[in-house]
Amino acid sequence: MLLTLFPFLRWFPLTRETLRADLAAGVTVALVLVPQSMAYAQLAGLPVIYGLYASFVPVVMASLWGSSNQLHTGPTAMLSLMSAAALIPLASPGSPTFIELSILLALMVGVLRVALGLARLGVLVNLVSSPVLVGFTNAAALIIGLSQLNKLIGVPFPRSDSYLSDLWAVVMQLPQTHLPTLLFALGAFVLIRGLERLVPRLPAVLLAVVACTAVSAATDYEQRLEVPLEAVADPEAARRIKTYLETTAELESLAAAVARKGAELRALQAQQESAEREARIALLSGEIEALRAQAEYLKQRNNRHQVQLYAMVMNRSQDTGGAALFYREGHLPPGVVSDGRRWRFSGTKEGRIVFSAGGTVVGRVPSGLPAFQMPEIHWDALLTLVPAAFVMALIGFMEATSISKAIAARTGQRVDVNQELIGQGLANIVGSFFSAYTVSGSFSRSALAARAGARSGLFAIISALAVVAVLLWLTPFVYHLPEAVLAVIVMLAVFGLIRVKPLVHAWRVERGDAVIGLVTFAATLAMAPAIANGILVGIVLTVLAYLVKIMKPRAEILGRRPDGVLAGIEAHGLKPVSECVVPIRFDGSLVFASVAYFEDIVLEARARFPKAHTILIIGSGINRIDASGEEKIRELAQSLRQGGVSLAFSSLKKQVREVFEIGGLIALLGKENIFDTKEQAMQTLLARAGGG
Template sequence: MNVLSKLFPFIIWLPRVNASTFMSDLMAGLTGAVVVLPQGIAYALIAGMPAEYGLYTAIVVPVLASFFGSSKHMITGPAAAISIVVMGVVSNVVSPGSPEFIASVFTLTLMVGLIQLALGLARMGGLVNFISHTVVIGFTSGAALLIATSQLPHVIGIHPDRNQSFVDAWVGLLERLPETNYWSVLIALATIAATLVSKRISSRLPAMFVGMLAAMLVAWLVDAADKGVAFVGAVPTGLPGLSIPNLSFGLISDLFPGAFALAILGLVEAVSIARAISLKSGQRIVGNQEFIGQGLANTLGSFCSSFASSGSFTRSGVNFDAGAKTPMAALLASVFVLLIVLLMPGMTAYLPLPAMGGAVLLIAWNLIDFHHIKAILRFNRSETIVLLTTFTATLFVQLEFAIYLGVILSMIGYLKRTSKPKVIAVAPRSLETSTDLRNVTRFSLMQCPTIRFLRIDGSLFFGAVDNVLDEIEKFRASVPECTHLAICCSGINFIDLAGAQMLLDLKRRLQEQGCRLSFVQLKNTVFDELRASGVVDLLEEGAFYQTPDELLEELIDSEFKRQQCEGCAMRIFKQCPGTDA
């Protein structure tokens, strides 16, 4: 049963569906369908796909992701940042608008799904933790500008030039400003205004849908069709047809770098959204299961006229706030969208393209996380570099490489920080029952002339050993009278081969200088690894102590009490002669 629940997680919650939960899910599904209608069309246009494919994606993908994922409330489907990457990746290989473009998008979607599914089955859910939140913020902010730029031609009523760079798009836009159709601008502004007013009135209203209705009303009042305003057009009637991805080796090779970046980006978004919603619902999210759910959704969706998708924060939030109890809400929302496609396919024929442009401008604006951007720019220099570099790269290089660049910079920043563990002189803050070692500089503490403690805050691995050794040698040179150096290891989580060799080298150097080396508070797991590798024997097992008190009692009760403590008026440790315990 445990194995089956992992393969088919819906067998756990599906039997719990009853009349009460079904009614709650029904209302949430209806609300979700109303929200996804304009979003699905908008995201299809961003991805360079005909409008109907946004609706097909909103029908197929959410059901698969909800039934095979772990979140009860997250809604998967077309998403803004994912859609712009789909457009960017495929347009670098196949010209947008060509007959091959749509089949290539399905190929990309299949590749994304298979990569995600493989990562999930390999239980690599922790992989998303290596993608810095700063990278996602920088990328989505840059993507927001690209999305807005791609829709501005629709807003001002000119025919967009496809597959242009960010700079070329703006140059062309400025050159063609005299061609602006002010009726298109009016409709776009009406959409934006109605959407914002709807949000202000109530967060429960489907604001974007209200904006679309307002745009359609304005277009009818001004007779927009006769004034040169373009319309989305009617979507084909019927069920989403089966699609066949182009599986040619050349195309797969060309798309693979973008597919891998898109797969990782989609997983980061999905897991982040699922976790954010779980903070409200109290549900536990399983990262590997979400990988599998996203992978299956994109893999099977590629054969059902769907393009690459991920979690949607807006629709997931609406789903939770509308009272959804189980993933059945995602299924019901898909059913409602399907009924609209079957029964009212002509509805989009009355939807002006400038209205979609205006709606997408709002979507792009909401993609920019101003709060976290301000915090990053104000407090963290290295994260600021990652943010600005990722943002700039998103605008000026291929999108998949912008993601890779941001990830590489984040990893470099992480390695730079971990390669320089802090080496801090510590001493007792008070003569209590147990020795409490604190930062000497911060608390202005006195130190014993001959027994010194250093705390290493960070793991000892190949990238950190040189820095740690340099810091210890600088410290040792500053206190030549020290005859016993104790390393506090409470902050060390692991020691690799290079770290172990550094400790052996340090022991040899200190011995040559007449100084003994000991270790206190080393984690048991780290000690076991060192003992298994034989390093403990080389360092001498007697050099390891559970607490500073064990070490001090041994030292002061023997040689130090006899040789160095006599005549010393300082009372640094509670074990010092003349100090009351």
């Protein structure tokens, strides 16, 4: 009972050797966790500090209440992308509302996981077949990796309901590539890959982050200015930027209006039913939908404006006693001298225009630990987020259990999937009270912990304490870290998840499963950024394929091969055993879903062999029979008997024979028509038919 309530008690007693191994593994994992968590936070549309928040309390909770000693929980690429995809239709990435929704989503995912764990429903992971998971993972890895392309070349990434069109918009901006940004990305890639190959013991990712941050600070890579709109002296540029500012303000106003009307709608729904209340609810619901549609239209327009503004190169006049002014390149007034740098529109901040002549860096990261606070509940978004929360709970749990089982195969530790659900759920629930977004088990960090010799979950707590040290004392040093470097870290992590061989193997073994995996891959790409819908398509197709197999199991009329073995007459081109005795093999459960097909195969045999006296069902493949199956056998036996044909069974399993006895089928069919083996049945029935 104590181990059930407090699973971490299994770590004790801790030996000096265990402590030494966990300390080394914890420090090793922390060197990867810190840069990874910041990169994944940006992937989730959040400031990098929230990646560090998600690497503290959730890591500790999952370690204490999980079941695997080597599983490391925290931000992951998959759930970061899924979190962003679920929330982008509801709020702008990085905005206060977006951050609140990210934390709320973590709470929802946590509650769902704990509920599934307490209900012992860890078996739900079996709904996702291996080809479906591989197809989804491959597509998600491509989506995640390519979503970082804009950060490698330093251009905007418009966010809409179509990921492929957004990606194409980035590709069309290749001529505007910011060369220093691309050089930082290439440098980080070469440094990480080179160190991993030449000196694998060193923390390549962390060293690349430190080196690139130092170079960025030394070269003034950012070159950023915040100016009022009045500083844009070029009339055309000022007009375009003003339009962007006005649309942004209108979007904020629409978001506030939706929030107000949502609160009014919830208040109405809590009132007693009346005709007036129902009419008002219908009216408010329509108004909210109209406001959201208008906001979506404005967001798309602002996305286009942002891309157009970035493509517009600006020159800044040198300060000569007066204020610096910005003009479009090639439109400087006579006598006005440029400062020699090419400035581009980078966004807005508190009503001011942000221009950049360099690249994008992480910027100021607040120091200190996250405060305990109740997650903000956005009731109007709650129902909208339930499907995404369920899929994220399922996918994240599959990530955690798959790596746990892979490690357990080497260590011999038993993994309790339901306990792992509870641990992962508590990590998200408690983490949401400390500003953490959705977390799950990490493939890369867990594998690293296992290689580093982690003995107990204490290693994860040590890695979390390292994050605490970063939050308390090291955040000022992160300011100049180029976002392009974080993008490289994400791409290197996710492209390693792409696997083609499992789908090729599935194609050889069972083409139907492979086709479902490929459809899942295509659907995930097509439906991005809502990639959760892609795996739902795969799950639905898997269930349908399973139902089809249940409804139409393998069933065939048998003949005898030259070696005397019974085999399908169609599959092996055999002659019938007899015109009087027709053996049929039925390899499936006789349940409501398959009784119609069972009837069809029996009637087909009756039609093909009009002289038949007996139809023998070889039932070694029948594992189960329900009330529908029992009733169908009764109907068929009575119908065939009227035509002078007996229905016989052989090789029935114990549980099926018991149903025959309880339901009175043996008495109906006659004990002389129930046989222990197929050979006994064939010999007796052929002899009874006079050799047939």
